[in-house]
Amino acid sequence: MSMVQLPGLAEMINTISRERNLPKHAVEAALQEALLKGYERYRRTLLLDTFMQFEEGYFENFDVELDIEEEGFLVLATKTIIAEVENPDHQIALAEVLEVAPEAQAGDTVVLDVTPDQGDFGRMAAIQTKQVLSQKLRDQQRKLIQEEFQDLEKTVLQARVLRFERRSVIMAITSGFGQPEVEAELSKREQLPNDNYRANATFKVFLKRVADGPHRGPQLVVSRADAGLVVYLFANEVPEIEDEVVRIVAVAREANPPSRQVGPRTKIAVDTLERDVDPVGACIGARGSRIQAVVNELRGEKIDVIRWSPDPATYISNALSPARVDAVVLANTEDRQAHVLVAEDQLSLAIGKEGQNVRLAARLTGWKIDIKDSAKYELDAEFGAADDTSAEEELETEPQTELGSEGEASSMSAEAEEVVEDVVEPVGDEG
Incomplete structure (x- = not known):
């Protein structure tokens, strides 16, 4: 099957990498996961009339391969060779494989190109891909911040006031010279009564912890009261x-x-x-x-x-x-x-x-x-x-x-x- 084209793929990866301060490989990994979710949506829609039950991990044998130069992607499936096929998503008939690979045996696995046609991928699958990509990029950012600041917990960093949200002050801090700024939250209880938190004012702050999990807002929790x-x-x-x-x-x-x-x-x-x-x-x-x-x-x-x-x-x-x-x-x-x-x-x-x-x-x-x-x-x-x-x-x-x-x-x-x-x-x- 032919590759699904993604015009401007290389430029899109460069732009996202620059705007979100993420390495290109992290953006590519997020895009692969998003496209895989889009393909999953496509397969579910295709088999909607069969009332097929998709168990957890059903799509784990599928993978997406990006081609940056050709600006497109392929969907690959790892299937087990078997005499009689019961599930075509996971299995392939031995007789079919023997036509191209005479040495094949039942129980072996093969990787097959199962990329859908450009027009078949569908609008809903594309929307699913976009939504998942946004989430995966946020996850990649959180993971990168956690790795960057984990060793800096319980130390003091320089911070700059960005804005105010409810009673908290959102500040920008960096892990070192030349590193991009990351947002941190200074809650009301961690502020000092005599501080004047005006925009762009700088303070020394104590990094209390790096929040883990699906935490909305800034991942870094800082204090002036510790x-x-x-x-x-x-x-x-x-x-x-x-x-x-x-x-x-x-x-x-x-x-x-x-x-x-x-x-x-x-x-x-x-x-x-x-x-x-x-x-x-x-x-x-x-x-x-x-x-x-x-x-x-x-x-x-x-x-x-x-x-x-x-x-x-x-x-x-x-x-x-x-x-x-x-x-x-x-x-x-x-x-x-x-x-x-x-x-x-x-x-x-x-x-x-x-x-x-x-x-x-x-x-x-x-x-x-x-x-x-x-x-x-x-x-x-x-x-x-x-x-x-x-x-x-x-x-x-x-x-x-x-x-x-x-x-x-x-x-x-x-x-x-x-x-x-x-x-x-x-x-x-x-x-």
Whole structure:
């Protein structure tokens, strides 16, 4: 049979490849699948009157061969040689094959040209081909994006604002120099309240994940609110972190506080094994230059850098900075509950506006923290009674982002491993 002609086939492949940023072989593969679906539609229509049942996988022995130079395609079928044919789509008579191939035997397979005539392919089959081609091209794009960005998950990329859809910001990002831009979604909950997302504005974003499956819209999910972004920014600004002299042990971030009266805030715990290195000072920099660069990128977010300690009492005391702590009583080490004693004038500072300071300290340390007035606590202890009117803030502990020092016990959570392993280690490749 003659080839089904597709005038302008080569130019069509080049155009699609250029417009969709797909390699030519990917476009050709999508077109082959689409034409095969079109042929399947043609065969179903042809056998409509026979009430034939097409089982799943019925057309798996058919294939489409593109001829770019001749600008057309052939349909090929792999058939089994058999004495008596029951299904002509899958089988061919032995006697018929012996006329051209005397050495053929029953049970062998042959590949036959079953290309329909140009006019027989039909309008419905052509429409089916067009619809399937569009879907297959989208699938190829998604597959290409997944392969391109899979290794970049949990890293920070540069992004540019394209447009707005509902409450999400659609951004353009690239995997590297010279690579085409790909759309990513920055949802409302992943945005920062102080960001100004105007068209073409650029931001550093944290690539949370590459969505898999038939997901409509952008396949890449990015964040400005993830703790991993803070880790990256500090690692990028502080050479001691890149050189592994200073280590980020834990991060607790509240980028979108529950109340508009409270601004975004982050607490980050750092440590070092070098005695002559001040890890907090290294992160802050001369006259606050290093931490200020991070604050500027996060649009003024408040950041507390504190010293990690293997001693829970010291660590909790440091975590409540900038409040001055008189004492920390580990009330229940098994349930990780602690009473923190502060002077009356430090109560509000320790608790923070709407409880934000103590809430972040609890997340950072992994301890449930009760803030108490030192004077009243000592008075209660003296009389052996609890004062129900004491100022306290009881908070449920959320999983903290924590890494312990070598040779020292620490309560590392799954979140910690994800943030530090996936974000800190790759730093150095970014500018």
